[in-house]
Amino acid sequence: MNKKVLALAGSLLAATALTGTAAQADVKIGLLGGITGPIAAMAPAMLLSAEMAITEVNAQGGIGKGEKLVQVTGDSACNPQNGTDAATKAVNIDGVVGLVGPHCSGAVIAAANSVAIPAGIALITPSGTSPEISNLKDNDSVFRTVPSDDYQGRALARSLKAQGMDSVAVAYLNNDYGSGLANAFKAEFEANGGKITAFAAHEGEKASYRSNLAELAKGGSDTLVIFDYGDGSGLTMLREALENGFFKNYVGADGMKSDAPIKELGANNLGTFITSAPVGEKSDSLEVFAKNFKDVGGDPDAVFVTTSYDATFLMALAIEKAGGDKTKVAKALREITSSTDGEAIKPGEWAKAKELIAAGKPITYKGAAGTYNFDAAGDVPGVYALFKVGANGFEKMADMK
């Protein structure tokens, strides 16, 4: 009797396993973004460019034998808790084979440590910039298409020095993004002989930062560097600092290059506000991307859209290479990005890439934000520019070295 039950259970199990593979006509990919929360204004453009990559893949033959790549969108809300929740749902319930995102560093670290790494799912973040992400023990499964803030913080420090700002006060959001950036900035700025008159963290989402600003201003510097998000406490802080005239010059990093400060404070009030942000190197690929992205109604100059597109496209290439097997995606991603002299693939050239992968030939993805050749930590070096606020939003001011 027991054996019969066991046999029945066994055959049922086998049957479900069979239907499981047979029904897998679609390959699911998780897009986790900070749809709500302090980067809410950036997320729509980033998701739009990721969706464009998915649409292109499906229009040009899909994955494997014409299976469709299907997106599972999740809201990581730019915080570790929601990031973990969204990743758990995508991996354990929807059964995605790879994750693109989350967007914010804290969410990336949490989602990687508690979901993606234990499950062996590859994760590429288009905008998680904290230096801490390089240090994750991830069995080579966590990558990013955006450079670590170690580069950005240092480049910003050198650029400000070059602009003649010798003493600054630094306020940073107390999370992985803010502290990573602030520490890199501080080390380089001081190494170059600059003076940091105040260096203080703050918590997000408070109603008033005037006492924080008064403390920061005590050092006597007329420049405030804010490492925060432009839709969150960074905006509140910038507003209160401008209204009370605590500082003359304001500097932000990529998180502050959001439309919210311009929309809410007015471009005329932001004449002394500059931000740094990663930019794509000028290339044919970037032009192709820019044209395609404009056609779907996107703004190719928006922050992180190129890296979002590239992250999604690379994930699709890796899934194709791995034959849709989620345990092999991370390894495949490393393989397809390991050669620098393979056949060049530009944005949108899915059909060509698919043929080459099927033929087993090496490819080199020349993406919208650059050519991808991840280092041992899954990072890429980056190119940055300084932006100022002009009549039509952010305008590029200078390249950063």
Add this chain to the structure above:
Amino acid sequence: MTVIDFLNFYIVPGIVLGSIYALGAVGITLVFAILRYAHLAHGDLATLGAFLALAMVQLLGMPVMAALPFVILLTAAVAVGIDRVFYDAFRERPKIITVMSSLGIALMIRAIVQVVWGVDTQTYSRGLVRPEDYFGLRLRDREIYTVIAMIALVVGLQMFLSRSKWGKAMRAMSDNPNLALLSGIDNRKVVMLTWVISGGLCAAAGVFLGLNTELKPMMGWSMLLPMFAAAILGGVGRVEGAVLGGLIVGIAEELSVLVLPSEYKAAMAFAILLVMLLVRPTGLLRGKVL
């Protein structure tokens, strides 16, 4: 640091913030005293009030202060509606069920705000408002409005509670619900009145928070803890205690920067809450409930 700087950058923001906390804390304390549970949707109800005012400002072109009375009434009606539809069903059940359901209501209200108004940060009026100089004190109009409106609303409420028939009925319910029911006080009307008052004050708190900073879907939720700290600090069930508690929490948060690293500012409300529960759980003014 001069005295005037100390007032401008530490005390004035503390008082403005404290007034906003106070408006929310009065509602929390009333609900706690009369209905005997912690209402966790209070912060998000404030968010709803702030965004309703935004709708009036944008659609009808009203100034925020003119929209305020309408928003207070609207949010009061929403609060009564929520009570009728959800909390009323749990009236005879253990209170923890209502507390948990209020958490669900909080998530629902936030979701509605995000669906209707989007997730971007918004403001009532664009651009900057630089403060005006009053003998060295730098004050904005909106800060003066906030404090005056808080005082007016609370004094009005205090008069209502101590003078009017229904105010007395509410206090009777808070002191001894069974005795109040026996003496013929209409339970449903008192509950409704409680929601009208706390919903309205909640909306005012949200509007003033939005006026002084920005409107975000999470704005009310992040204000919930300081509001609870204020209510408990002042003594649960005491309106004047909630006001005092709100002001103390607001000023303490701003002053904490002087002695603590600024990342611990947000922990100030927690610290006050903990110390108060340990040392004097009845609150500064001897609350009636805890």
